[in-house]
Amino acid sequence: MTKRIPPVVMLHHVSDDPSHESLKPYSISHQSFLQLLDYLEEHSYQTVTFADLVHNSSILMLKQKKVILSFDDCPKHLFAFALPELQKRKMKAVFYMPTAHIGGYNEWDAAEGREQVALMNETDLKELCRIGMEVGAHSHHHIRLKEADVSIVQNEVATSKKILEEITGETVCSFAYPFGSVPAGYQQILSSAGYSYASSIYHPFENEFALRRFIYHDGDTSETLYRKLSFFYKYFRKLTDPFKTY
Numbered sequence: 170m171t172k173r174i175p176p177v178v179m180l181h182h183v184s185d186d187p188s189h190e191s192l193k194p195y196s197i198s199h200q201s202f203l204q205l206l207d208y209l210e211e212h213s214y215q216t217v218t219f220a221d222l223v224h225n226s227s228i229l230m231l232k233q234k235k236v237i238l239s240f241d242d243c244p245k246h247l248f249a250f251a252l253p254e255l256q257k258r259k260m261k262a263v264f265y266m267p268t269a270h271i272g273g274y275n276e277w278d279a280a281e282g283r284e285q286v287a288l289m290n291e292t293d294l295k296e297l298c299r300i301g302m303e304v305g306a307h308s309h310h311h312i313r314l315k316e317a318d319v320s321i322v323q324n325e326v327a328t329s330k331k332i333l334e335e336i337t338g339e340t341v342c343s344f345a346y347p348f349g350s351v352p353a354g355y356q357q358i359l360s361s362a363g364y365s366y367a368s369s370i371y372h373p374f375e376n377e378f379a380l381r382r383f384i385y386h387d388g389d390t391s392e393t394l395y396r397k398l399s400f401f402y403k404y405f406r407k408l409t410d411p412f413k414t415y
């Protein structure tokens with residue numbers, strides 16, 4: 170079933186602010202972002218969200234090439250450039266918010282010496298929904314779930330969903346594991362909490378609750394994008410993804 174899930178791109182920051190250098194490779198330049206969107210347009214990709222797959226599963230039967238764009242952490246500066254560019258092209262994306270940090274900042278990056286950036290607040294999350302984007306959960310505290318006790322994992326997964334649903338009034342159907350850290354028993358935990366999909370980064374066994382994503386960074390070109398978006402790349406990742414995930 171998961172072989173039909175479109176390729177999922179993992180993005181975080183889109184910024185030309187020199188102070189965001191420390192967030193690379195998770196911060197890409199405006200030019201790199203435009204290169205990605207231009208490539209998708211030129212190659213007739215349709216951007217879809219996990220909510221689209223849930224509400225209209227027949228969308229996967231349609232011939233047009235599809236891709237899911239996902240942004241982790243919800244930095245507020247996405248409203249300055251990335252979101253207007255997506256809207257201009259009528260493209261959609263999924264935005265993953267760690268709910269304890271709504272209106273706060275990326276403490277986990279700052280703890281590692283990276284630049285501190287403001288994250289979206291409740292009004293911003295409502296605005297994302299209003300303009301047709303999907304808001305997904307990224308745990309409550311942005312912790313490594315693989316290292317947490319099962320009761321903590323259950324709480325992180327359920328609390329973040331509940332808070333986002335209260336804010337947006339929309340059902341939250343997808344989750345992204347912070348740091349790509351997939352906990353034991355994840356399929357049972359995520360499905361019991363009411364999610365339909367969850368995004369990982371590396372994972373040896375892809376399924377709907379451990380979807381591989383690829384990182385798009387400033388070093389990517391149309392050639393690397395072609396490879397990363399291909400079925401071959403997904404197959405290659407199956408062979409190379411580490412059994413020991415984060």
Ligand SMILES: [Zn+2]
Pocket residue numbers: 241242307311347348
């Ligand atoms: Zn994150």
